[in-house]
Amino acid sequence: MAGHVQDRWFKTETTPDGKTVRTRTDRYGTGKRYRARYVGPDGTEQSESFPYGQKRKAEQWLDRINADMDSGRYVDPKAGRTTFRQYAEKWLKTQTTDATTREPVGVQIRRHAIPYLGSRPLGSFKPEHIRDWLAELERAIPASSYRRVIFASVSAVFTAAVEDDHLHRNPCKSRSVRAPGPNNRRVVPWTAERTFAVRAALPEQYRAAVDLGAGCGLRQGEVFGLPVDEIGFDTGWLHVSNQVKVSGGKLVFAPPKREKERDVPLADSVAHVLKEHMSAHPPVKVTLPWQRPDGRPVTKRLLFVRPDGDGAVRRTDFNTRFWKNALVEAGVIPEPKPGERHQAAREHGMHALRHFYASVLLDAGENIKALSTYLGHTDPGFTLRVYTHLLPSSEGRSRKAVDAVFQRPDSASDGPQTAQR
DSSP: OOSEEEETTEEEEEOTTSOEEEEEOTTTTSSOSEEEEEEOTTSOEEEEEEOTTOHHHHHHHHHHHHHHHHHTOOOOHHHHTSBHHHHHHHHHHTOOSOHHHHHHHHHHHHHHTHHHHTTSBGGGOOHHHHHHHHHHHHHHOOOHHHHHHHHHHHHHHHHHHHHTTSSSSOGGGSTTOOOOOOOOOOOOOOOHHHHHHHHHHSOGGGHHHHHHHHHHOOOHHHHHTOBGGGEETTTTEEEEOOEEEEETTEEEEEOSGGGOOEEEEOOHHHHHHHHHHHHHSOOEEEEEEBSSTTSOEEEEEESOOOTTSSSOOOHHHHIIIIIHHHHHHTTSSOOOOTTOOOOOOGGGSTHHHHHHHHHHHHHTTOOHHHHHHHHTOSOHHHHHHHHGGGSOOHHHHHHHHHHHHHTOTTSOSSOGGGOOO
């Protein structure tokens, strides 16, 4: 067995007459008596101390170390003592994704994982600790879809810790740990009446934003970040390559979600609305940093700016000051009582306009692949999973096909048994 257990209370000495005797050391009776020592794979000496009466436990500890080294599962005990908080903070600082992606991941881990898991050493994690944390998370966050995102971020931290030899395996991937399920709630698109009622309730300078969301499928940040030079009035296409986002608490220009630029058909009716909007509210030059607060300055002529005309629209300000009021006036949500805030209405945010757009195209017979491209989705399969219930139903087509045969002029009217061959 590699390594040995040292007794720090006694030492072996040779007397002048050649006899070997054990004598007390200066540490006799103080501190932990036994120290298990070994040389790790990196050539450095490692050790662990054990109190009086636990020599057998020290030997067992060495046995486990040797078994782990033989099987390739060795983890430096000092690395295993690194807490989740310490490792997660280090992991966050070394991420190379863009700032607008790193920011929400940092919020997820610092706000929803570190308060529960932060003080525990990585080497001590077991699946039960993750199950306990998920139970707490469910009580704190009702939305299963967001819990699923948080869980994925935490699992990514543990995966990196395994690869860095801080623990043997990712406890999030244990068979007894069940990740929060996806949101299986079906999308219920707005009706045309509701869509145009909300549009009419908005201030006049922001009504065209509804046409871009409901008529082109743009996301809210893409609407407020749309520059006039990307509108192809002559070509009938609208190019989406920009959005306004928040990074580090400040507004920035950034590529669309997942950096998927796209071209979207520009209907004549929407083009007409945009021309009228630009006539009444000429585009304004806005300069923002690119992707992060210290990024290079970029200037674009935007269709929508703040009410005072100075700067890009901040999503949260728009939602609070204008969108929620329009939802109340259109009868989508109730009017808040004096001193209270508007009702939370996640399903009635501007994203509802994209669902309306999808429902209009599917109802008109557009295929999923084209719709996925126009919406900027990475995977047409995702588009299908979200909107499959809006596709014309197979049973509806079956009824029409049968009716087309059974209701021919030369068919009798007393049932299918008289259908002609």
